[in-house]
Each structure stands twice: as structure tokens, then as C-alpha cells.
Amino acid sequence: MLKSLVHKYNIAGPRYTSYPTVPYWDEESFSFEKWKGALIQSFKETNAEEGISLYIHLPFCESLCTFCGCNKRITKQHSVESPYIEAVLKEWRLYLEWFDEKPIIKELHLGGGTPTFFSPDNLKRLIDGIFDGATRADNHEFSFEGHPNNTTQEHLQALYNLGFNRVSYGVQDYNAVVQKAIHRIQPFENVKRATETAREIGYNSVGHDIIFGLPFQTLDHVKETILKTKELLPDRLAFYSYAHVPWIKGNGQRGFQDSDLPSPELKREQYELGKRLLAEVGYHEIGMDHFALETDTLYQSMQTDKLHRNFMGYTASKTQAMIGLGVSSISDSWYGFAQNVKTIENYYKILDDNRVPVYKGHILNEEDLIIRKHILNLMCKFRTSWTVDELYVPELPEVLLKLKEMEEDGLLILGENTIEVTTKGQPFVRNVCMAFDLLLQRKQPDTQLFSMTV
Template sequence: MSDSLIAKYNVAGPRYTSYPTVPFWNTAAFTHEDWQKRLTASFANSNYSAGISLYIHLPFCESLCTFCGCNKRITRNHDVEEPYIDAILNEWEMYCEWLPERPRIAELHLGGGTPSFFSPHELRRLMTGIFRWADPVPTTETSGPDFGWEGHPNNTTGEHLKTLYEYGFRRVSFGVQDYDPVVQKAIHRHQPFAHVQRVTQQARAIGYTSISHDLVFGLPFQQQSSITDTILQTLSLRPDRIAFYSYAHVPWIKGTGQRGFADNDLPSAAKKRALYETGRALLEAGGYTEIGMDHFALPHDSLYKAMHTGQLHRNFMGYTTTQTNILLGLGASAISDVGTAFMQNQKDIGTYQDEVTQNQLPILKGHLLTDEDTQIRQHILNIMCRFQTRWSIIEWTPAEWETISHQLDDFRDDGLLVYDETGLWVRPEGRPFLRNICMVFDRYLTRNPVTAKPLFSSTV
């Protein structure tokens, strides 16, 4: 990839886990009543046929990783576990009491923070409480529930793995980032290969069918040698999936956590992209296929199969194999999506727990999707998941089409895509620029150029 292309397209842009993106939500037009009405309508239309997705945010960590952009609280006080699990179960009970029937859970994911911060006892109590009010969707020859969770290799135990396996979890993701001790010191993530090897082998022995390792490129002090060494060690463990993420440097949003190193300790845009190209080449040589953006999978994994059957989906949890009309988020800062509306819970853990204790849904903000939002959202999903999208020319006003086609001309002339009046197709050379291509269709960016302050990380 040429340095000129990197320089041209390395701009701030969304990752498009939703459209519209959170900074552009119209919160003034959102009410609690709207949220309840739209959730209930979507639930009634899809719970029996497709089930729902459930995301549970577990925000506590024992130490701060300075690359992390998640909503978290750093503490070694494990007394926080019980009241937080109580709050999640109270929130879930509030939802289930006014939904018209028992939820059928098609997808369940525990994220963080560090879910393995919580004891197996508390995780068991959480799962018992969830399934007191709900049931997993039935397992058939072609489909079934998809349950996954995120574990830290340093504190995930065999008991953690067994406990969640008993509740139907078959996917687990372990954060690796980079094995280079210099990089680990900079990001405050001290984690030897032996710990990752132990939990990977334990999970496989217990019966987990999809084990994922999360790697990050663009970290401080990262070199070609460290990426190569990290990928080769990862290949030796043969995880079913690999998430190979671009480090998102957004210290203006995440506060002091990402100020644990200087900006000039980070690789340049060109060097960062070279790190990715090195990693991708090694992964592909090892038998992995690139899935969407930042993901790789072996041919037997459900993520690979979903890409080839057109079932690949993207939501606030990232890429998923399960498409449901409802993604319900529980816990502090969790985001929900009911197809026609988005909602985010209170970010502050204390505020979240206080409101739930008072039998209030802990709503911070939300957005009601317009018809235009729904139309653009589908095009962005198509590009992110299938590298193409189709449209009717009447979808755009003449002025909109002139703007869109003018921008697409640039990508076409650079050899990144082909397009005509019926749709576009991203070439393999254009996949590193998926976020940039999606930005062409983002009406909020078009109408509200981001100039006053940074909102997003760099796209390259």
C-alpha cells in the first residue's frame, strides 16, 4: 500500500458499529416512553421467530491497560461484585416484567472491563438470574444459541471456564494485544505467553468450540519484529478466530488512561499500516481468512461460515453471526438497539446502580431512527459485512448523487472500488479503507463536518 494513499485517507472517522454513530444521536427527541414503545413493538415482532441478543457489561478491572478505550473502573476491591450483579439482575427483571412474553435469547455476550474479574460464584448467580426470566432459543441442525465471553489470561481459571460452559457458552475471547515486553510495559499489560497457552488449552479441553485471541496493532513502541513474534506465537496455539484491531488513540475522550505514553511513541500512519500488512500476511499464510474489518477466522469457524453465507452482521458488539432485531444491553454504559431506536445506559456505575435500585431504567440517552437513518444504516452494514451494497438511483436526490458519485470517483480512481448507478463493490485493495468508504454515505458527517473538536480515531 502506498504512503500517498495512507496520507490521503488517514482521517478521523467512525468504526460504524452503529449508524448514526453515538455523537450524532438526536437525544432531544428521545423519551423513555418512546424507548419502551419501540422495544415492545420490535420484541413482539421478532422474539419468537428470531430471539433477542443480550449484552452484559461487566466494567471492573484490577489494573489499567493504557491502550484501553472501554468504560471501566479500576479496583482490587472485589466487594463491588455482588451489588453490581444485583443491579444487572434488577434491570433485567424490570425489562422482563413488562415484556409481553419470556425472552428467547439467541445471542449472549459478557464484555468489559474484565468479566473474569468476577468470581465464578457471581457469574453463576448472574446466569441463574438471567435464565430465571428467559430461555435460550432451541438448538436445531442449522442454528442454536451463540454465547460468548471475554477473559483475561492472567485471572481466568478453569472454574470460570467450566461455570460459563455449563450455561451454554461455547465461545471465549482472550485479550493478548502483543507479547513484546517493551510494548506490554508501555500499555501496562504484563501477560506472558504461558498464561495465554494455559487458558487456551483449558478452554479447548472443556469443550469450547470457538476460541479467539485479540491482538492490537499500532501500539506504542511496536515494531515489525514484535508483530511477527506475536503472530507466530498466536499461530502456535491455533485459535479459531483472531481479532486484529487497530489501536484507537482517543485520549481526548478516554482521559488520562491513554496518556501513559507520549504521542511520538506511537508508529506513524504508514508504519502502523505496515504492521497490519505484516500481520495479515502471516495470518493468511497460517490458514486464516480476513473477515470484514480487523477479523480473521479458520474455515471451520462460524464467523467464516457467516461471511460466506451472507449472514455476517455488525452491531455494538462488533461482528457477529447472529442477526436479531433486538440487542438489549445491561449494565453501566451498555448500548441497546431495537432496530428503530438506540439507547445507552448511564455510564457512571454509581448512578447506574442508584437508578436501578429505585426501579428506574438507567437511561442516559437515545436516538429514534428516521427512515433515512434506516436506509443509510443498511448500506453501511452491507459495506462493512459484504464489501458491497446495491441501491436504486431514486434513493438519492440529484444533489446527493452528485456528491456521492464525486467522492466515489476518488476511490475508483485509486483502484479501491468499482461502482455504477446501481451499487458499489469494494476491491480487495479497498478493504483497509472500509471506514472511509462508509463515510461517503454518512449524512450526519456531511451535514455536520467535524472540525471543532476530535470525535473519532484515525481510519488508517
């Protein structure tokens, strides 16, 4: 039965870190001034009450991992660190000019690239510069992505002293054949060292990222990786499907043939095996492709219906305003999205002109906001409702018709004014969200834009 459902519903679809999804942003009606106004409005509404989130993109890596879809610059020249930090801090100062009070930063995340490409001293200079014009929220959660091979005790201690309390390590898979194919060679001992050092210093959440569906990956490889993961018992896990989109990501994903990838049915078996092994030691599934122990804030936020999803993935709490700094970063004011230019050269050039380096975006209309709420509910709670007029759209009867077949397949339950995704249907939640995606329904893409849903 599982195989037939996988075959039926394995179609290209968004991961819904936003709605509208980036390919459906209305760039023609977007303007920088509209974006600025939307962010200022959101800041005034919520800074004092809930604070803001900050995402900082640090794009440099010393080598290319062929599974990676992030915006990155491959170099071994660490002289790039200082100019980039100065540029990010300049961008931050330009944003600070918009606000009439100091931002209260509740969530801060360093992503990449490889944030630990940067020296501990330069990371300290970056964070100190951010807080020259901001304050830390009392209940803040600061996190960074660490590479197990180059995250040192000095990195961990310096960031911990600056208020960081969570780190996530990219593990992917422990099998040597798979690691070679994705150009990510890192022994278990390196992950163990990085994990244990973080805990010794005082980090209250250590996460591991694991991928299934990688080239040459078998069920035994996934089992081996999960069993080794259980030895270290990270507080949370991202256990997600490899997104094979070489038409978007260029030569980075041409290091192997499509035929080297597991079939959709095998990918699903890999996930179900991993989920079963993780449940045996107390991990709970959180939203889509995430797991956490009961002591982790991600699990606790799910229990209290506070789980949120944005361009940083699943987060333990919501802030209405999220500012993205650095090349290619995306900001979210709730009322609008804006993305920075994607090349470092353009990023520097625009900042030299004393301008925020946004090059495209989308301002949400009333319909967008309603659909966004439904998709967030489904992705974070596996349910949504329209018992109030504010959550009703005229196309809702058509949405329900599209979901009827999924109900017949046991993937969801349709109530009078509610939808609840069943346990059986949770692996297909992206498909459920696609029925709500009115922009996707109105204009199906001519070419493949998204990874497969399974």
C-alpha cells in the first residue's frame, strides 16, 4: 500500500518555507519602498512584545559538497572573512536606520556555506557588531550550523560566550561510499568530538542533519547512520529527503548519475526505517522531516502549538519579522518577502552605494495571507480550519474537491470546517499544502521548479 501511495503522490512540489513560494513571487508589483514599509510596520507591531529573528548567511566553504543546494563560494583564502563581515555589519546598520528603537533579537541563526569557515575572532567581531545596535531577548535562541571537521572548541566557546545555545552539525551519512559520492568525508569520530565538546561547554541543544535518498545509499547505510546517531543522542534531528535539482544548482549535483540515486519507493523505505529506529530511543516526529527528544524546545513548541516554519526551517517560536543579512538571504516581514542579490560582487557593490542589497521580493495580498496561515497550520500542526471568516477564501470548495481523493486514500480527514492530516498522511503533507496553493493551481510551471515530494 505504501509503495502505491508513493508512486501516486511522488510529484514535484514546494517545501513551503514560505507562501507564496519564491517562483511565484509577484516581482512586477514589488518595490523596495513597499518592502521597507512592510518591515517597519511589522517591527512596530511586534518588536517590544516578541522581538525579531535574524538570519546571517556566511557563504564560504573550503570544498564543494555535491548534495548541497545552498548559495556558497568555494575558496581556501581566509582573507575573504574580514571584508564580508564588514559588509554584513554595514547592511545591518542600514536596517537600523529604519527603526525608532533597538531591535530585540529573539532568534539568531548563522547559516551557510560553512559558518565555521570563519575564525572564532571574526565570528565574535560579527556578533559584537550586531549587538552594538540591538539587545538580546531574555528567552533568546541563538544557533549556528557547524561542520564537524572544522568546528573547534574555540569556535564553540566563543559563540557560547556570545549567547549561542544551539548548534547543528551536518552529518548526512556515515558510509564511506556515500560520503565520497557527495564529497563530504567526515569520520564518526569528528562528529562525536564536536557533539561532546558542545555539550561540555554548555549548549542545551545539539542537532544533527541526516539525509536519505543520497547516491548509492542503501537501507543498510541508513540503518548504520541512525545507529551511530543513537550513540550520540542529539537533542534534535533533521532527517530529510535529498532534493535532486541539478537544473537549479548547477555542476554541484552532476558528480553522479541519476541512476545512482535510490528509487522513490526505496527513499520512503529509508525514511520509515529511520523513523522507526529513532522512535525506539524516544525521538518524536516534528512537522515534516524533523525529530526531537522531549527535552528539546522544538518538541515542547509542538506540544504547545507554537511551532513555526520560515526560511530557517522549523523554529521553536515565532517572530513576525525576520531580517536576512548577507548574500542571497531572504527577509520576511509577514506582510512581504525580500531577497538579497546572489553574488558577493553585487552585494559589495550595492552596499558601497549605501543601499540595502535587495533585488526582488513579494508583497502579500489578503488572499496570500489567508493561504499562508493554512499552509503554516498544515506544516506545523497537521491541521487547519476556517471556522472564522478571516480564514475563508472563495476557492475553498475547489480545494476540498482536490483533497477528496486524499481523504479516500486515508491521508486526511475532512470535517465541516476542518482538515486533519492523519499519521498515514503526514509523509504527504506537501501534497496536501499544494491543494491550497492557489498560485500554483492557477499557473502550473512549464518546467520542473521543485524537488519531488517523496
